[in-house]
Amino acid sequence: MSTALMTTAAEQALGLALPHRRMEEWRWTDLRQMIDKPYPPRQSVTARDADIDRLLKASPFSKIAATRMVFVNGHYDGKRSKLVNGAIESRAVASEPVLQMNQAFATDGAHLVLSGVIDTPVELVFIATDATPRAIATQNVIEVAAGASATLIETHIGEGSYLSNSVTEIRIGDGARLDRVKVEHDSADAVHLAHAHVTLARDVTLREFTLTSGAKLNRQNGTYNFTGEGTDAKVSGAYLIAGRQHADSRLVVDHQVPHCTSRELFKCVMDDHARGIFQGKVIVRPHAQKTDGKQSCNALLLSETAEFDAKPELEIYADDVACGHGATSGDLNHDHLFYLESRGIPPAEAKAMLIAAFVGEAFETVEHDGIREALADYAATWLTYHRGKRP
Amino acid sequence: MADLDTIELVKDIDVDKYKYGFTTDIESDFAPKGLNEDIVRFISSKKGEPKWMLEARLEAYRRWLQMDEPTWAKVSYPKIDFQDLYYYAAPKSMSGPKSLDEVDPKLLETYAKLGIPLKEQEILAGVRKQGEKSELDEQAGEYATGKVAVDAVFDSVSVVTTFKAELAKAGVIFCSISEALREHPELVQKYLFSVVPQGDNYYAALNAAVFSDGSFVYVPPGVRCPMELSTYFRMNAKNTGQFERTLIIADKGSYVSYLEGCTAPTREESQLHAAVVELIAMDDAEIKYSTVQNWYPGDAEGKGGIYNFVTKRGDCRGARSKISWTQVETGSAITWKYPSCILRGEESRGEFYSIAISNGRQQVDSGTKMIHLGKNSSSRIISKGIAAGRSDNTYRGLVSAHRKALNARNFTQCDSLLIGDKCGAHTVPYIEAKTSTAQFEHEATTSKISDDQMFYCMSRGLSQEEAVALIVNGFVRDVLQQLPMEFMAETQKLIGISLEGSVG
Numbered sequence: 001m002s003t004a005l006m007t008t009a010a011e012q013a014l015g016l017a018l019p020h021r022r023m024e025e026w027r028w029t030d031l032r033q034m035i036d037k038p039y040p041p042r043q044s045v046t047a048r049d050a051d052i053d054r055l056l057k058a059s060p061f062s063k064i065a066a067t068r069m070v071f072v073n074g075h076y077d078g079k080r081s082k083l084v085n086g087a088i089e090s091r092a093v094a095s096e097p098v099l100q101m102n103q104a105f106a107t108d109g110a111h112l113v114l115s116g117v118i119d120t121p122v123e124l125v126f127i128a129t130d131a132t133p134r135a136i137a138t139q140n141v142i143e144v145a146a147g148a149s150a151t152l153i154e155t156h157i158g159e160g161s162y163l164s165n166s167v168t169e170i171r172i173g174d175g176a177r178l179d180r181v182k183v184e185h186d187s188a189d190a191v192h193l194a195h196a197h198v199t200l201a202r203d204v205t206l207r208e209f210t211l212t213s214g215a216k217l218n219r220q221n222g223t224y225n226f227t228g229e230g231t232d233a234k235v236s237g238a239y240l241i242a243g244r245q246h247a248d249s250r251l252v253v254d255h256q257v258p259h260c261t262s263r264e265l266f267k268c269v270m271d272d273h274a275r276g277i278f279q280g281k282v283i284v285r286p287h288a289q290k291t292d293g294k295q296s297c298n299a300l301l302l303s304e305t306a307e308f309d310a311k312p313e314l315e316i317y318a319d320d321v322a323c324g325h326g327a328t329s330g331d332l333n334h335d336h337l338f339y340l341e342s343r344g345i346p347p348a349e350a351k352a353m354l355i356a357a358f359v360g361e362a363f364e365t366v367e368h369d370g371i372r373e374a375l376a377d378y379a380a381t382w383l384t385y386h387r388g389k390r391p
Numbered sequence: 392m393a394d395l396d397t398i399e400l401v402k403d404i405d406v407d408k409y410k411y412g413f414t415t416d417i418e419s420d421f422a423p424k425g426l427n428e429d430i431v432r433f434i435s436s437k438k439g440e441p442k443w444m445l446e447a448r449l450e451a452y453r454r455w456l457q458m459d460e461p462t463w464a465k466v467s468y469p470k471i472d473f474q475d476l477y478y479y480a481a482p483k484s485m486s487g488p489k490s491l492d493e494v495d496p497k498l499l500e501t502y503a504k505l506g507i508p509l510k511e512q513e514i515l516a517g518v519r520k521q522g523e524k525s526e527l528d529e530q531a532g533e534y535a536t537g538k539v540a541v542d543a544v545f546d547s548v549s550v551v552t553t554f555k556a557e558l559a560k561a562g563v564i565f566c567s568i569s570e571a572l573r574e575h576p577e578l579v580q581k582y583l584f585s586v587v588p589q590g591d592n593y594y595a596a597l598n599a600a601v602f603s604d605g606s607f608v609y610v611p612p613g614v615r616c617p618m619e620l621s622t623y624f625r626m627n628a629k630n631t632g633q634f635e636r637t638l639i640i641a642d643k644g645s646y647v648s649y650l651e652g653c654t655a656p657t658r659e660e661s662q663l664h665a666a667v668v669e670l671i672a673m674d675d676a677e678i679k680y681s682t683v684q685n686w687y688p689g690d691a692e693g694k695g696g697i698y699n700f701v702t703k704r705g706d707c708r709g710a711r712s713k714i715s716w717t718q719v720e721t722g723s724a725i726t727w728k729y730p731s732c733i734l735r736g737e738e739s740r741g742e743f744y745s746i747a748i749s750n751g752r753q754q755v756d757s758g759t760k761m762i763h764l765g766k767n768s769s770s771r772i773i774s775k776g777i778a779a780g781r782s783d784n785t786y787r788g789l790v791s792a793h794r795k796a797l798n799a800r801n802f803t804q805c806d807s808l809l810i811g812d813k814c815g816a817h818t819v820p821y822i823e824a825k826t827s828t829a830q831f832e833h834e835a836t837t838s839k840i841s842d843d844q845m846f847y848c849m850s851r852g853l854s855q856e857e858a859v860a861l862i863v864n865g866f867v868r869d870v871l872q873q874l875p876m877e878f879m880a881e882t883q884k885l886i887g888i889s890l891e892g893s894v895g
Contacts, residue, residue, distance in 0.1 A: 301827030311822070312820060314838050316817065320839055321809075322837075325835050327820070329829065
């Protein structure tokens, strides 16, 4: 069958082809179809100071982070940051269309070198203000030096209609520890595309958590390359989506060396017509013996019209390993609901409690108390805002 | 140390020990090599088929020309030259349907050698060899002496179908599909291509164009088929593709259990096998379909072996219908096979139980699809993959619930066992839930036999081999139990041969 396709308006504006569902990795997120209007790149827009300040304050971590880099509409805002801007490292042009788009249009980005023990969280804030529809692209490089320890927060927040494309490369040195928390809270009319490319050296500890709740269309890619022995990584995430939101996460956990541990836990809550997708792949290369890799994704569908698709994949070439994955999908447990209601808790509240407990499990990856509480508050707000008193 | 021994042992076993690799020296009728519309017409006229069938074949052929070979499976093989194959081969002595007495003794000998005696009076213990004792006999009770009706397919034609008269008494139609096309054209026309349409996929289209024979079963309403039905496929002729088509219809409230077995001679060239199986279960009907696939797997270096590209699909058309697939995959160089269930009827149920063992350089990409369309439909998938040698063993499955499939329920468990560090085990499940009332659970693990398990068994006085056999048998137990009694003994033996001394 022929795969020749007509160029869409969005593709024309971007000047490149978008991925579509005939490509295996995009089977559930057809960007050609879903990006239904043009987002021309490199649009210069002026942002009002009041807007920026308001959005900055909307970050759940506005009071937690001690150091911060702020990007407004894809450009570094030195006035509001407490760090200096770094150079963007040049990289070979990637084959992935979304990476290509980033490569072509990236305007700015953070280059952080984290060394020593940094005990206060560092925040990167990406703000988009309400202006003409446009594509914004940023490239970030985060280097965690050997033996360093740091907490990094990444917040995406915005208003209006835009396409945000962020690529982050993270290199973690021997014996280092990185706690990374990403909150995606883009505008309801935004498209959020992200890539995180993480390389882990020997004896590294990585704790990562991503909360996805903004944007009408989300696609987040994460690759985790284990290149040194004794490394331990926990990657978790939660979806809180409703309306007609679409969120797709694709993780590739690549065990190239022996004696590493990886854990993935995704908790996805979908309401109304929302559609959540989880594609996780654990690769154990030949010789990566003693790998311990577990992956799990659980979906909670709150409405009959919500949808969940999953593809938890294992690709294993070494025999002395303990690998597994689990995936579940369903609605709230009626017995649990009944129990709470029989204790006098109103149905809406009982539901909210169960949903909070469901996503809460994924928050546990976050060890910083302040951040974890901020996330729990965020989830509670989402529950009241989106579900209100709905039974 | 034990690991090293294991690797040494794995090298020595199985792939060279294929015991069905002999060739029967029998004169065959071939269609000219290659594929074109004339060959399709040739096959159709050879079978004396009605005109609509020829039209359907030609349409399939034209569709096939438009299609591309699928490349998504995790298998690799040199490109198949479809013009370099024979699409029809029949033993010369076969002309028209015959009674058992007239069948070429050479053919009967072949089947006897395979352990499939076709003389009705000789069949006492199903597919087991004559006079062969099984420890299961005592527990098996009536099953052990139960009869099995066999449809024996040799290259492109059905040689003989046994117990036809006895089955006819119960109203069950069991015959080759070419015979069904002559005797019961209305039934065939009504159901053929209704589950796997001509243009379903590349190999299904090819099969629809050139299929030469296969089995046909119709179980009338309310009838419980009095015996196990079985078909035995044997490839013999060189450079020949085998394309058989099986169609099973279980009418309202009926039940049938069907077994399928297959072997082929040892040859240096690879051979293509592209079969299609269609099952249809009406209200309250149940079909149990079991396969022991033991095509020639190729030698240790991956030379030769069968390319097994098969489309199997069951349609639970009626309410409360049930289709259950059980497969034991030990043979073939490449397996590309996804027995599926379309759960259309309310409260219908689909089951898939699979043991896939790969060794040498075999490549297995197998799994199932459970497509929930009806309310309260349920399905269960248990897949056990065992990879040894330099093989690759992939489970690929889809579980989906349509928006209207309220309260659909699925449980999936995929376990893989790796033996040696040169093989690969992969799990690629797709889960699509379009309604919140669907409850889906999927679980997969990959591991090796733990040293603790081995140590425990060996400390109890079992030899390494016995310990391995015990543990592997425990590993596949859930699936083994689903096999009809007649196949269980055969299968345990097969697993033994495949894994003898291979685990440490």
